[in-house]
Amino acid sequence: MTTNPLKTIRAGMVGMGMIFDETYRPFFETARAEGLYDRKFGDVSVELSAVATRTGKRAEAYRNRAGDAIHSFESFSGEDSVDQMLAANLDFACVATPDNRHFEASKKVLEAGTNLLVEKPSVLRLQELDELQRIAEEKNVLAKVVYHKLLDPDHKKMRTLVADGVLQHVNTGYCSLLEPKSISGGQFAEWIRGRNPGTYVAVHYIKLIDFSFGGKLKTITASGQRGLVGPADGNTWDSNQMKMVYEYDDGREAAFDIHTSWVTPDNFPGYVEQEVQFRFDNGLWNGHSRKRGVEATVEDLTPFKMKNSINNHYNGEFLEPWGQRSQRGYGIEVIERYAREVAYLEHGGPKEERPIRLGELRSLSYNDVSADRQTVAAVQALEAILEKAAAGEPDCTVRVNCQHGGLVLYRPGSSEYEILYEGTV
Numbered sequence: 001m002t003t004n005p006l007k008t009i010r011a012g013m014v015g016m017g018m019i020f021d022e023t024y025r026p027f028f029e030t031a032r033a034e035g036l037y038d039r040k041f042g043d044v045s046v047e048l049s050a051v052a053t054r055t056g057k058r059a060e061a062y063r064n065r066a067g068d069a070i071h072s073f074e075s076f077s078g079e080d081s082v083d084q085m086l087a088a089n090l091d092f093a094c095v096a097t098p099d100n101r102h103f104e105a106s107k108k109v110l111e112a113g114t115n116l117l118v119e120k121p122s123v124l125r126l127q128e129l130d131e132l133q134r135i136a137e138e139k140n141v142l143a144k145v146v147y148h149k150l151l152d153p154d155h156k157k158m159r160t161l162v163a164d165g166v167l168q169h170v171n172t173g174y175c176s177l178l179e180p181k182s183i184s185g186g187q188f189a190e191w192i193r194g195r196n197p198g199t200y201v202a203v204h205y206i207k208l209i210d211f212s213f214g215g216k217l218k219t220i221t222a223s224g225q226r227g228l229v230g231p232a233d234g235n236t237w238d239s240n241q242m243k244m245v246y247e248y249d250d251g252r253e254a255a256f257d258i259h260t261s262w263v264t265p266d267n268f269p270g271y272v273e274q275e276v277q278f279r280f281d282n283g284l285w286n287g288h289s290r291k292r293g294v295e296a297t298v299e300d301l302t303p304f305k306m307k308n309s310i311n312n313h314y315n316g317e318f319l320e321p322w323g324q325r326s327q328r329g330y331g332i333e334v335i336e337r338y339a340r341e342v343a344y345l346e347h348g349g350p351k352e353e354r355p356i357r358l359g360e361l362r363s364l365s366y367n368d369v370s371a372d373r374q375t376v377a378a379v380q381a382l383e384a385i386l387e388k389a390a391a392g393e394p395d396c397t398v399r400v401n402c403q404h405g406g407l408v409l410y411r412p413g414s415s416e417y418e419i420l421y422e423g424t425v
């Protein structure tokens with residue numbers, strides 16, 4: 001391995017679960033072997049220097065498994081693990097804890113003056129987003145969110161056609177992402193109580209819609225089913241359907257439905273079922289992420305150990321034509337992009353010009369927390385509507401920037417309303 005000891009970015013990792021293994025791990029391993037190079041910042045080494053997890057077990061298992069594939073890292077566990085990790089003089093830290101535990105760790109990262117990369121959804125409430133944004137500005141660091149579906153080549157193509165005016169004015173959209181039962185029953189069983197698949201996965205499409213079409217979010221409604229993951233009258237959801245209405249500059253509206261589930265049978269032919277349909281004034285875009293080309297059957301392997309249809313665009317292990325083993329895809333590319341942003345910020349020119357570089361990077365709306373407001377608003381609305389439904393008050397509606405506040409929940413048949421967020425979304 002060749003490294004330039006003068007230019008190194010040191011990284012921290014909070015949470016080492018499924019998504020660490022799928023995307024962060026291959027990124028850090030490849031970056032250790034190859035570094036990052038760009039004419040703007042030169043040859044930069046990336047080191048995974050410290051990690052924080054609840055028990056430390058996964059960190060130790062990974063350390064043993066990875067051997068020399070990863071830089072030697074300090075591992076902290078327990079209550080103050082994030083604080084201890086942050087004492088390791090890091091340039092950036094990634095937060096990949098369960099959805100409802102992003103805020104606390106992210107706040108600590110920013111308060112320590114460390115650049116942040118947090119998994120989607122960034123946070124569950126606009127009040128928390130405000131706080132992260134405020135601290136990031138005060139400490140002059142980046143606060144960024146991972147939305148890898150924005151880097152899916154199919155979604156990039158659709159957005160390009162919209163940006164170029166080939167597809168004109170979106171009218172309606174339908175998106176669906178169905179996860180297998182093994183996710184709710186195994187992988188997430190430990191923290192799934194009181195949670196819903198909407199926040200976890202619909203947020204990918206909320207962001208795709210928000211980022212691709214712009215406009216102003218107006219209204220959110222939602223429903224769902226219970227009884228498999230938890231009791232039929234409880235607050236843990238099997239599946240959810242949400243609707244968002246947007247308004248555009250010309251006063252016209254579009255409506256989007258997003259359906260999610262984490263109780264699809266495990267013998268399903270793909271890892272997840274994902275499709276989108278968007279209708280425009282002059283066209284139609286249909287995308288199916290599972291059916292985009294491959295269907296393989298292998299005795300004794302499919303469909304449990306290996307799936308029939310594989311999303312080789314998101315993340316795949318490959319034997320490259322030149323003999324090298326690799327793991328790549330847009331799920332990993334999105335993390336590399338962020339590391340390149342940090343390398344550019346910290347090593348891309350004179351220190352006095354760092355504020356200019358910081359401003360440039362903050363203006364990237366695909367991942368900056370300042371551009372996550374409508375996405376977090378939709379998530380906050382969804383969570384509030386589901387909470388009311390679980391408490392026996394279904395069919396509430398949340399309106400955005402209306403006469404009573406920034407995010408306001410209305411009950412059917414009642415003049416009472418609840419302000420979820422006072423400020424403008």
Ligand SMILES: NC(=O)c1ccc[n+]([C@@H]2O[C@H](COP(=O)([O-])OP(=O)(O)OC[C@H]3O[C@@H](n4cnc5c(N)ncnc54)[C@H](O)[C@@H]3O)[C@@H](O)[C@H]2O)c1
Binds near residue numbers: 014016
């Ligand atoms: N980008 C994607 O498509 C994608 C896919 C899966 C998950 N995710 C996101 O990644 C996050 C994690 O999901 P996952 O699938 O890896 O979950 P997981 O349950 O597999 O792993 C969670 C990890 O967080 C650790 N953890 C929990 N509480 C902690 C705390 N307070 N401090 C430190 N560590 C803590 C756990 O020990 C575990 O290592 C979620 O926000 C999820 O939405 C993103």
